[in-house]
Structures are given as C-alpha cells and as structure tokens.
Amino acid sequence: MRALLEVRNLQVRFAVRRRGILGPRSYLRAVDDVSFTVATGETMAIVGESGSGKTTAALAIARLVNAAGGSVSLEGEELLGLKGEDLRRVRSKVQFIFQDPYSALDPRRRAEALVREPLDALTDRSPEVKQQIVAELFAAAGLHPEQLRLFPHQFSGGQRQRIGIARALATRPKLVICDEPVSALDVAVQAQILNLLRRLQTEYGLTYLFISHDLGVVQHMSDHVAVMYMGRIVEYADRIRLFNRPQHPYTAALLSAVPSIDMSKRSRRERILIPGDPPDPVNLPQGCRFANRCPIARDICTSREPALIEIEAGHSAACHFPGELALQESRHQSS
Amino acid sequence: MSLLRVRNLRIELRTRDGVAPVIDDLGFDLAEGEAISLVGESGCGKSMTALGIMGLLPQQIGSIASGSIEFDGEELVGASERRMREIRGNEISMIFQEPMTSLNPVYTVGEQIAEVLRAHQNLSRSAAWNAAGDLLDAVRIPNPRSRLADYPFQMSGGQRQRVMIAIALACRPKILIADEPTTALDVTVQAQIFDLLRDLRRETGTSIILITHDMGAVAEMADRMIVMYAGRTAEIGPVDALISHPRHPYTRGLISCVPHIQVPLTETRDELTEVGGVVPSLSEFGADACLFASRCVHRTDECDSRRPGPIAFGPDHTADCWHAEAL
Numbered sequence: 057m058r059a060l061l062e063v064r065n066l067q068v069r070f071a072v073r074r075r076g077i078l079g080p081r082s083y084l085r086a087v088d089d090v091s092f093t094v095a096t097g098e099t100m101a102i103v104g105e106s107g108s109g110k111t112t113a114a115l116a117i118a119r120l121v122n123a124a125g126g127s128v129s130l131e132g133e134e135l136l137g138l139k140g141e142d143l144r145r146v147r148s149k150v151q152f153i154f155q156d157p158y159s160a161l162d163p164r165r166r167a168e169a170l171v172r173e174p175l176d177a178l179t180d181r182s183p184e185v186k187q188q189i190v191a192e193l194f195a196a197a198g199l200h201p202e203q204l205r206l207f208p209h210q211f212s213g214g215q216r217q218r219i220g221i222a223r224a225l226a227t228r229p230k231l232v233i234c235d236e237p238v239s240a241l242d243v244a245v246q247a248q249i250l251n252l253l254r255r256l257q258t259e260y261g262l263t264y265l266f267i268s269h270d271l272g273v274v275q276h277m278s279d280h281v282a283v284m285y286m287g288r289i290v291e292y293a294d295r296i297r298l299f300n301r302p303q304h305p306y307t308a309a310l311l312s313a314v315p316s317i318d319m320s321k322r323s324r325r326e327r328i329l330i331p332g333d334p335p336d337p338v339n340l341p342q343g344c345r346f347a348n349r350c351p352i353a354r355d356i357c358t359s360r361e362p363a364l365i366e367i368e369a370g371h372s373a374a375c376h377f378p379g380e381l382a383l384q385e386s387r388h389q390s391s
Numbered sequence: 392m393s394l395l396r397v398r399n400l401r402i403e404l405r406t407r408d409g410v411a412p413v414i415d416d417l418g419f420d421l422a423e424g425e426a427i428s429l430v431g432e433s434g435c436g437k438s439m440t441a442l443g444i445m446g447l448l449p450q451q452i453g454s455i456a457s458g459s460i461e462f463d464g465e466e467l468v469g470a471s472e473r474r475m476r477e478i479r480g481n482e483i484s485m486i487f488q489e490p491m492t493s494l495n496p497v498y499t500v501g502e503q504i505a506e507v508l509r510a511h512q513n514l515s516r517s518a519a520w521n522a523a524g525d526l527l528d529a530v531r532i533p534n535p536r537s538r539l540a541d542y543p544f545q546m547s548g549g550q551r552q553r554v555m556i557a558i559a560l561a562c563r564p565k566i567l568i569a570d571e572p573t574t575a576l577d578v579t580v581q582a583q584i585f586d587l588l589r590d591l592r593r594e595t596g597t598s599i600i601l602i603t604h605d606m607g608a609v610a611e612m613a614d615r616m617i618v619m620y621a622g623r624t625a626e627i628g629p630v631d632a633l634i635s636h637p638r639h640p641y642t643r644g645l646i647s648c649v650p651h652i653q654v655p656l657t658e659t660r661d662e663l664t665e666v667g668g669v670v671p672s673l674s675e676f677g678a679d680a681c682l683f684a685s686r687c688v689h690r691t692d693e694c695d696s697r698r699p700g701p702i703a704f705g706p707d708h709t710a711d712c713w714h715a716e717a718l
Contacts, residue, residue, distance in 0.1 A: 084448075099603050105577035106548075226625035242432045243604050247648035247663035254662075269577065274535045276650035276660065299656040314609030314652050317634050329586075330579055 057082075058354040061094040061117070061231055062161060065282060067128035068116045070110070072338050086112040086288040086339050092104040094231070094280075099257070099264040101174075101278035101295075102295040103200040103271060103310070107334065109287040110267045114233045117265070118150050119143060148178040148227035152282050155236035157216035167219050168194075173228040186289040193222040196259070211351045214245035221252065225260065250277060271314050275299055283307050286334055289364055305381040306330070306346050328381065344376070352381050393420035394565060394598055395444070400458035402436075402443050402622075404673070405451070411673040412456070413439050421566065426599040428613035430606065430629070430645065437602045441568045444600075445485055446475040461567065473502040481511045484559040488550035488571040490567060494543040498555045500527075501539030510681055517555045526557040530587060545707045556587065563595060570602045587588040606646050610634060615707070618642045621682040622669055624701070628708030638702075638718055640687050640712035641666070662683075681713065689714045712713035 074080060078153040087109045094100040098181040102110040115121040117128050119135060128135045132147060138146055151174065154160040154224040163172055168190050169192040175186045194204060197218040208216055217237060224232055234253065250273065256262060268274050274281060281298045283291040283306065293383040302308045335341050341348065347357040356376050364374040373379075402414035414436050430436040435458055442448050446467065460467040462483065464648035467475070469592035486495045495503060503641060504526055505519035514522060520539065530553040543551055552572060559567055569588065573581035581711055592599055599614050609630060610618050616633055618626040626639040636642040660717070668686040675682065684694040693713045701709035702716060712718070 105579065123572065214669070244432055244648050245669075246664035247665045248667070250650070251662050252663060271578070272650040275652060275656060293690050296656055296658065299652070300666060301655075309579060311488050311652065313579045315581075315585070317610045317646065317651055318474040318654075322495060327586075329583075331583070333549065333589070 059093045060096040060131060061265070062127075062129045063113075063117060064091045064127045064129075066090045066113060066116060066123060066128065067124040068112050069124045082338055085125075085287050085340070086337075087116060088144070090289055091282075091286075092282050092289065092290070092292060094263060094265060096230075096263055097257075097261055098279040099266050099277055101266040101268060101274045101281045102284055103268060103274050104267060105310075105334075107337065108248045108284040110269075110284050111235055113284070114152075114235055114265060114267050118152055118233055120152070123259060145179060146198075147231045148174070150230040151224040151227060153217075153220050153224045153232060153233050153237045155235045155238045156237060157220050158191045158240070159344065160220055161216060161306075161375070163208050166205050166207055167211070168218055168365075170208070171222045171226055174223060178227050182345070190222075193225055196225070196256060198248075212245075213241050214248055216262045217241060217249050218252065220251075223258070225256065225262075225346055228260070229262075231263050231265060233265045233267070236352040238273065238277060239268070246273070253277070270295055271311060283310070284379070286340070288345065288374065290339035290346065297371050301371075301379075302348075303371065303378040304375045305350050305352055305377075307373075314356055345376075346370070394423045394425075394463060395421040395438075396461040397412050397417075397444075398460075398461075399457045400440070400443065400460065401441055401456045402448065402453060403456045404439075404453045406673055408674050412677045413453070413622045413673070414443065415677060417458070417590075417619075417622075417624060419617055419624075419627060421598050421600065423565070424592070424596045424598055425615070426601060426613045428601040428603060428609040428616040429619055429649070430603060430609055430616050431625075432604060432645075433617040434621075435619045437619055438570055439622075440483065440619075441570055441602060443599065445479055445483060446470070446472075446570065447479075448707070479564045480559075480564070482564055482613050483566040483568065484564040485570060486552070486555045486559045486572050488574050490548055491543075492557050493555055494551060496543055497504045497544070499540050499542055500546070501541075503560050504543065504554070504561060507558055513561045514596055520606040521616075522561070523557075526561055527554070528559045529591070530533075530554070548576055549579075549583060551583055552580075553587065554578060556584075556591070560591060560597070562594070562698045564597060566598045566600065568602070571604075572601075573608065574603075581608075590610065604645075606608055606634070607650065607651070618645065622676055622707075623682065624711055625683065626708075626710040626712075627701075628710075629702070632705070638641055638704055638708075638715040639683075640714075640718065642710075644686075683712075691716070 066087055069083040069085045072082045072084050096272040100232045116123045122162055125354055135146055153263045171190045171193055172186055199218050238249050268279055278295045280294050282289045285306050291307045302311055309330045332349050335348060342364055343358040343360055345351040362374045364372050366372045367378050398418045399416055400417040401412055402412045404413045429435055443455055457469050498638040501523050504523035506512045508519040508522050524536045524539055526537060532538055532550055532553055573584050613630050616630050617624055620641050625641045633642055647664040648666055666686055671682050679698050681699050684690045697711045699711045701711050702707050
C-alpha cells in the first residue's frame, strides 16, 4: 500500500526551568526519535500510558506543537518547515478529533458554525457550497438537520463528539488524527462513536492516526499499532501480531494488565507485574528506559539503550531480549 | 448475617422542575468480607447510593425519602450527624475517583493520614505519625517513612491513590467504598491498585463496594454485582452468572458495547453492539414504566405502561425486565 504519512526521527522537547539563572538548561524529551509510516486508508494506532508522548507526537505531526527535529511528510511533502499560506493549505489535509468534546467546542457558537469553521478558515468555497457540505456531514455524523442551530450545551457528550467528527471532516482531510476520541464518553456511547468512525473511514476513504490508552479500543480499531513508552516507540507491528505475539516486555505487561471479563482466561492468565513508576523524564537513565520496571532486565539493559530493530518482517521491538517474556508466559500456561 | 442491609431505599433530589427520585426502591445486602460492585453509566445513581450510605448527600438538595440502611444492625437513616461522624472514616470509609483533587495540596501526606488517626482513635501526634508510616508501607509505597513528609504533588497518580487508600483504611473500616478508584489511572497502575485492594481485603476482611462502569474491573474485583439504570436496579446477582448469561438487556448492552481484548486475536472484526439513545432526564425518573424502554430493542407495550418487578433466576439472581425470562 502507498504511504500517506512518513514520520522520520521526530523529536519534540520542552524546556524545563533551569536551576538558577546560570544553571544548564535541561529539556524534557517528550518525543524522542520516533519514526513510523501510515499507509493510505489504514488506521495506525499509537498506544501508551499518560506521559508516553503519544499525544505530543500527534500534535507535532499536525503542526500544533513545534518539533525540534526530524521530518514529517504527507504524500511526499515535508510539513515541518512550512509557513504561511503553504501551512494553511496543508492544515486542511490534516485534521484533529479531540478527546474532550466538552471543552473542544466553543460554547457560544451554533453547531453549524462549528462544523463550518474549518471551511471558513482553510478554504475559499462559496457560502452555498459550505452550507451543503455542513448539511451533508451533519447527516453523515448521525445528527439531525433540526439540530444545526443548537448550541453545544444542548447536546449530549456523544452528540458533541459527533459534531467534533463532522468538523474534522469538513475540509475533506487526507489524515484524521483521533486523540482519545472516546475516553471522555460513557461506555454505552463509546460503541456508537467507534462504529461511526469506522463507517466514515470506509465511506470517505480516510486514514486515521488513532491515539489511545485503551487496548481494547485499539485492538478493535487499528490495522497497525505502535507502542510508546517514555517518548520512544518500543514495539511496532500489525494488529494481529502485536496482540498475539508481543515481543517487548512492556507490551506484554500492558496486555496482561487489562482486566478481562472472560472467567476461563482470567484464572489461567498470569499477570506480568511491573512495579514502580516510570523514570523521571528529565533525567532519563542511561540504558533502556523500561529497565527499572522490567521483569527480565539484565546488566546490559541498564548500560546500553536498545534500538528499535526488526525481528521479523513488519514487526519491530526495542529490547535486548525480545520475545523472552511472552515465551515464558506461554510455557507457564501449558504446564 | 449481612453487614450492610439496604431496603427500599429512595433518595430524592430537588431540581428546578420538582423532586426526582435518583434512587428508587433499591435493596441489597453486603456480607462481611464480600466485594460487590455497582455498575452503570454516569447518572444511574451509583455515586448517589454511596453518598447516601455515607450520609454525605448534598444538604438541602438531596435527601433519603424512605427506606432503610442498616449497618451492623444499626439503622443509619435518621441517625444523628454526630453518630454519622463516628461511623464515617471509622467503620465505613470511601476513596474517590480523582486522587489529585481528593488530597489537600498544602499538607504533607503524613499529616493527612495522621489526622484521621488522631480524630478517630485519639492517638498522640507521634503515635499517629508512626502508624501513618506503617500504613504507607501497607499500601506498598517504597521508603514509607521518608515519603511521609512529601506533599501530594511530589507523588505520581498511582501513589496518590495509594495514599487515599491508606487514609481510608487507617481505622480498619468494616466497609470500604471505592468510587471509580482507577478511572484516572493508567492500566498498569490500575492493575497494581486492584492487586493491592484484593490483598488488603484478604488480610483485613474489609468488605468492598466498588463503583465502576468497567465490566472488566467488576469481573476482576467483585463477587456480586448490581447493575443500575436511572436510579433503579436493573439486575443483581453473582458476577459470573451475570456475565455468562445476562438477563437484562441493559446488562447485555454494557457487556457487549465494549471492545474486550480477544485472545487470540483474529482477522474478523464485528461492529460493536450499540446501546442507542441516552439516559432519560431526571424529570422522567419515577415513572411507572421501564425507564430503559426507550433504548431497548425488546420494547413492548408492557414496558411503557408498567414498571417491571424483579424476576428471580436462582437464589440470588434477579432481573427487573418484563422479557428477562425470554432473554
């Protein structure tokens, strides 16, 4: 498949207050040397816990925070250096669906104005065409035409997220970045939004970059998955391989931590415990960033940082001992 | 004998449009050492039930209109505020969803744990401080003695929730109410907190009421569950039975609308089951009809005209649905 988005060695860092005015300036590397490719029409998911850098990476790709280095190219066009009119033109190709539909919508604007706003800001279509697009998207997102004139507070959370989705699709973007699109919604409403996103993907041929911490949701939505930990991608694979044969111990631990409703699996499955907390992101350890919590860490892990290398075609992991933890687990199960 | 016995509980909330029963005819028992779970969407009355038990309903707005809450043989409805203060924190305590906002930012965690012990158990300053150290150790915070002097902002979210648990367990309560204790936490931290709660329950014999919307969490933590909808019991019974054969369409919806982790994962990807519509507004609460009917695919005339009563399936499994037997 053709690559729509190519991210190479993306770096985002935030300056941290220095100690005194003469002290060295230190940086928090929120995204550190991240590379991945998203093919046209697929859903690429980034999973990770809070502070892993998944949202920051997405914001950098959408040019909503500044990257410190690397490259982001959409259909072969480099996005990171763009300015002025060029940037405006590209913004219409990359749109964002935000996590919290309560704070993402301007409370003083009507629903139709909210959906039309990207068209006003990024395109020069005629008012009649805009009106037509808004009406069409309203229907596509499952909202009623009589709701066009309502204000955000008159909608429920799920309906607000539908407005957020319609708004993101207004400029017919190539890439839609969904940042935790359902985590602020009630469980029963989540299914409606997830189904809608998948339906719209087929209908409009959309490519999603899907950010989530919920592995169940990721499993359902994704085609490829990148797992992030402390600003780095630690594992990347297609959905089947990642969930069935995780190679990085962090991925394995993450999977085993998800509570399951299946009784038989619950008793059989051995939970992989990762005690403690992630390291201080300003003073990262020398070796592997996961070493202090890793159940299979050895000497080399605290001295040398593992690179993200391909283990088999299309499956990479950044670990000195890939696959070891998963193997132990399956042996445990069979005994 | 059950430790907590709730019967025909009705909690009313005063709104601009009149009085609405946010809890309507709720009844359940909690045995000593048992863990039950209240499950449902936001607005279904889970937290209201907890606040009612704790005697913490918002004054002037919410009140217990009728029914009884019996704790260890003692009636809590109508108990004096003084008595409730003795019970709260001592016999029944609660942990909340947001460990960030539930701790006081200007006091050290040691002071906040010691405060409970001094208020309820009349310990001296130094004895309370020592006991606080032991509690931090019990909730598995490394270097507990030195962490006592930390302020909440110096701790991670998971550690703060551990501090909340330490405060809640300081007086060895008989019941611990955990209101969405892990919703704000990462999944690996959630697993740590669940392990901790399970161990503490085994060690101290504390009964747990877990409030959540996550069926996975229920399955991991609870023995029995109460599925609530619009202030009413939809279904109540053992966790295993409800998950393997839910009798109420709402329970069914709650289980199947969430994409659960599949092991092993296959190529097939079905559409998620949607529970269409939204929770009814407060003005509709209390109607003599099934409040779930507007979202239900099994709706018949009966559902709109009469409130369904509990239909029993086995000794401790009931579902409030006219069609439960057919499902």
